[in-house]
Amino acid sequence: MFLKEGRHSMSSLLNHRAKLSQNTQALKYFSSNQVKEQDVFKKPLPFKEESAGTSEPNPLRGRTFNKLTDGVHVRSSFNYDSFPMKLYNRGPDISEDINHLINSSSNEVFNINNKDKYALPQDNNHFHNLKDLQWDNANYSVAKDLDFYQHKLKRIENKYQSKDIIPQLANNLEKVMDYKGIFPVESVNEINQGRLGDYFLRLPQYSQIDESCIPPYYPPSQDKQLLKIAEEHGSRFVMSTSTITSVLAHMYFMISNFKSPHFANLSYAYDKEPLKFMISQRKPNSIFLKMIDPEKKIYAIDSDSGFSEPSNMVLLKMGKYMEKMLQYDAEEFRSMTGLKPGTTPQEDNEQDYFKYSLYNNILLRSQIDCRRVEADGSERVFEIKTRAAAVLRYDIENYVDYLGYQIIKKIGKHSSFEREYYDLIRGGFLRYIMQCKIGGMDGAFIAYHNTQKVFGFEYITLKEMEERIFGCEEYSNLIFQAGLKLIENVLDHILSEVGEDPNQVLKLGFYSNESKNSLDIFCEIMDDDKVLKDRTKSIFTENIEEPIDYYESLGIKPRVIKFTVGVYPIINGIPIHYSPILYEKGDTLDIKYTIDNYGVVQFNEYMTFLSEAYKSQKINIDNEYAGTWRFGF
Template sequence: MSIRLLTHKYSAPWTRLCRRVTNSASLRRPATTEESDSSNQVGLAESPEVVEPSPVYSKDEADTAQTGSKDTRKSRAGARSEFVQEREPVVIHDMTDPIQTSKWYRIIPESVDFAQVGYSHIPRVPKLGHGLERVLFSPGVHCLQDPHSGVYNFDPYIRDITQPADFDYDKLTPYITSSKDKTLMGYARRYKKQFVGSTSSMTHVLSHLYFVISAGKNPDISSMSMAFADMPSRFTRGMRYPASIALRYQDGVYGIDADKSFDVQDSILSILGKSLEKLLSSTPREFDMYKKANSWKVKDIPEENYHYVEFDNFVLRSQLDCRDDRLPRKTFDLKTRGSLAVRMDLQNYELSKGYQIVSMKGRLQSFEREYYDMIRSAFLKYNFQTRIGNMDGIFVAYHNTARMFGFQYIPRREMDHVLFGNEYTGDKAFKAVLLLLSKLLRTITDLYPVRDIRVTFDSASSERQQMDIWVEVLNDEAEAAAMLQYPENGFVRAKPAAKKPAPPPAASASTATDPFDSAADPLASNSVLGEGAAEENLADDPIDDYVDPADEIYVNTEQPIFKYTVETFSTLNNQDTDESVTVKKKEDQWYVNWKLTKSRLSQDDIVSQYRRLRLRQATYFERASPDTPDEELSPMIKILRRISRQNLWRNKPPTGRVIVNRSRLPIHVTSRPSAAGTNSSDAAESASTQSAPKATPIDGDHPGKRRNRSKPGMPKTKRPRDPTKKGVQGHKTAGPGQRRDSNIAKSAHTRLKPEQEDK
């Protein structure tokens, strides 16, 4: 609707809202020739193409314009809208022109689409083993062992987890970073792209960008039981802590690697994840070859299977873990999920491996608790990974590092509804964050061309639609030398210098880093499980006064460090909004408007802030050490360790008779004998099938249903058999006056032809 029609409809109230655009007199008369020429000159100066901005006002202002009331309330949205009214017109940015700071640009998600690069690796991707494929087509959690009867629903071989000391990880394909992947770099040069990345190196950064464009939208946990009614729904602290990436330059292409400055050691979960993926996608005989006792049998290390796509200025790589041709997108991702106790106490997982998952619902020791934590801490990254790899969903295996508990298949559609509201919003949001990242990285690399750069994204310290970006030139040699001087026991537990005051007694190792620490009831909604005040505001993470970041954290000050702030707002169907957006249908138009502002702080202030930011990254990975006294542990850790000690005996291998529910395994229909009759191998296969426990047939081949197995045209009359000869399954047939075993006759899947029975 044009400004003239809006003025005619809403009269004076609308005139007051548009007072900055023009005065009331010009709104009521046609524009003069001079004014038209002047406006055209402004439009030409706004290179690239200028788009007529949609009206920017808050909901309160819109209601005031329609009702004519004099409500002068000043809400956050109203103040935000007044600020946005001062902006320049939104423009569609042409990538051939450099980004101008403090200028609004518009992202149209539908303007770019994905395109596969190279040949497909799908045909050689492994499939699930041990009968786990039925989980893909049955919603919900599937227990490995029924907690009520103790019967196994799957092969008991996968119950006990092989520990890292017994598995030969050198026989697995080593991980290759994006900057060292020659195939990925080659695709980028062939298609003239500037950046390459992988799912593991980019999803954390993409999550921060999503927090900004979605106005801090929380996932939907309304499907959880009443036990989680008063639990927080926002993303966890681990999702919101600052994310850093390293841009490695090679012959015109930047490789995006995850920054591992402080996370130098692999956790037990990442180590076990490699071996468990191999376990779930191989047979018992194949997996036994990768144990150290038999690893000499592995001659060739298998190649990794990747999916490459191009999008805007990126070439992205995704690892393909598993496939099933019956799924809509054929491939899916394997995820091994450690239990709550293990995740909360990674460095002391041996003390937490007794924690069991024994129920479907509940706040502790339940599959529902694991699903709830996964929504808040991993769903967003999992969703972005499946989109990069064009995968159908994720297959989750729940464990406690000692034994397996159950399995669940979560389609991408289910994650879309929890995170975004529907899949339409998810598609548009994912494209929007990728386009925004492409434009930001191109602007950042123009600051230091042909250099290796570290870029840090922090969306937790700013408002919900703002994010800080820090740019630092990498000096790997100097940083490696400085890291050798870092405290061995971590920054939080380091002893204070003599010139600095001692820390207060309450500032222990656990209280400084544990987001679940609280002096209140550990099971209260606003304390341990609710993650307390530390979970509500990450910007207020405690930093010990006696630790001076300027003395402890290395920062390359040989080159200037830049700080930028990204600010966004959305336009949904030509209506600007500061709130989160949910697209109702595919035809809805959702645009993301963004602005990049350079900080005006002095270099000393920027360096000081950046050091404190890096300190937050360093202290995040620190947890309670094995020798931490119990009185210094957080209440949550105490509860989990107590539960683990009480149930540690459950990890022992079962003794006595093991019962497996074979009826739930898929049935393989055996081939029928040829005209020449059955040979010894056929008879052996038939005998093994008969000796197995009874299973439910498929495809309508019910045992009690008699079917004619003869050729067309043959008589349907049943001919008598020779009582001295053996039957189909190797058993003697019933003689005169003897009762024939009806079960054997009914369970036979094959019948001899009439001409064979006469022989």
């Protein structure tokens, strides 16, 4: 079914592994400056370190914060020692901790949304130029209201597929969903009374994957069913979770004033680790906008991964068959894959199930990985995520160098489940949240592995992820709606500027520019979809290392226009000019925005942008488009 018949020789891999000490090679990522983002971006954090009454500093204990708003400086403090550290014990406690931080009565805590707490500046030394923190009043005066409250996300019935085709978890893995925290793989074997054997301890390898048995992926522009639904509901833009979540992330960065995630309750090992989103989340990204129905002027958004196969393709393909390992009984999976002597692979007629959602003129498609039927007959659907261990993700092109890396402890800076959770906060949860919201899913079922074996499982609810990224569910919902509305308005504006030619394909690049407090959008106007078709031919990828190689080899002189979008959040009627948005339940959020035509972009600038947009798996890129980051809970 999913694997090619027979076991392939691993001698070449083993010989390669024998040349180095894998554990030493892996641990260098946690001890050298090679992966310390704080050494790449040297921007002072707006707080002063104070003694926390402990020999080990903790970024969440005993600090004095200098909150910045509109040039107003208010000194406040809180002591995180006032409640116990619940190491790696997450869930509802997070919101309580955040509420304590904001509403503490024992210390005067500055609430960024409270006008009465404003005070005169005490010290402006950390401002390079106080004027830099002010909005462009000329732009703000002509800014439009973003009317995202007017529309709600509407679920569209899938009349073309039965929900019965959505698989369920097998091998008693549903018990993981009832357990808070990590469920070790050894415990899974125990509840299955040992019948699994090495099922999760010896994973089939990449070379054994039979790709013909994996359901094909159809981009939105090629999905006839998606187009039919769009025509039925009068939609203007169609897109999938994989094509739009990265754009939604940039919308969130702008609306929140580049707020960092919440890291409460992590251990002391992360005192000096970055408290911000990974560069891979902040970097530019690009999409294709293509008219698929000239009569009704319906557009599709397809993803743009660059001119060569993504470096994480190994993990993507392994993730597909690992999903099936979680959904099939062990014996059934072995027989279907031909790994059991005396059996032959069976034909695979599976198909993916999709949910559809409508937000005003945007139609969204979401693939549903799995479902669970509760005792009362109700169902909940969720994502399945196969998560490779940290060092493999950090250097995926050389992942075979790190196959000896194991997750062997609960907390700690390396070789721990806590490391994986910390990386999920910085590099996974924002994307997972958007995917869950689009598909109406309850959470994510995660399998932690190193491509050789599974170390453990965990079910993380949507609510927990929202608290980590946004602080509360209410803010998450508003961000999602506002992000979609902003995308819709931006696309409409760009099309009104460049025209709606059925033969045109637009490549749109997005980057939330923190230093300029604007959303930069690069629009390359292509006269046809030749680029999209050529990209499937290997002849164009053999000698291409950078985007400039592609354009020069074909003699393409791209026509590129740059747009800038200004986003102005307003909390409880108060414009927040600089500080990260600390939204609390019951607050009101309003947004104003502007869109300006910046003009024609020079070739070199555009090539630099694309180069950094396509480096999707580089955690530690020292590039101008990654930017600095504002510190804020």
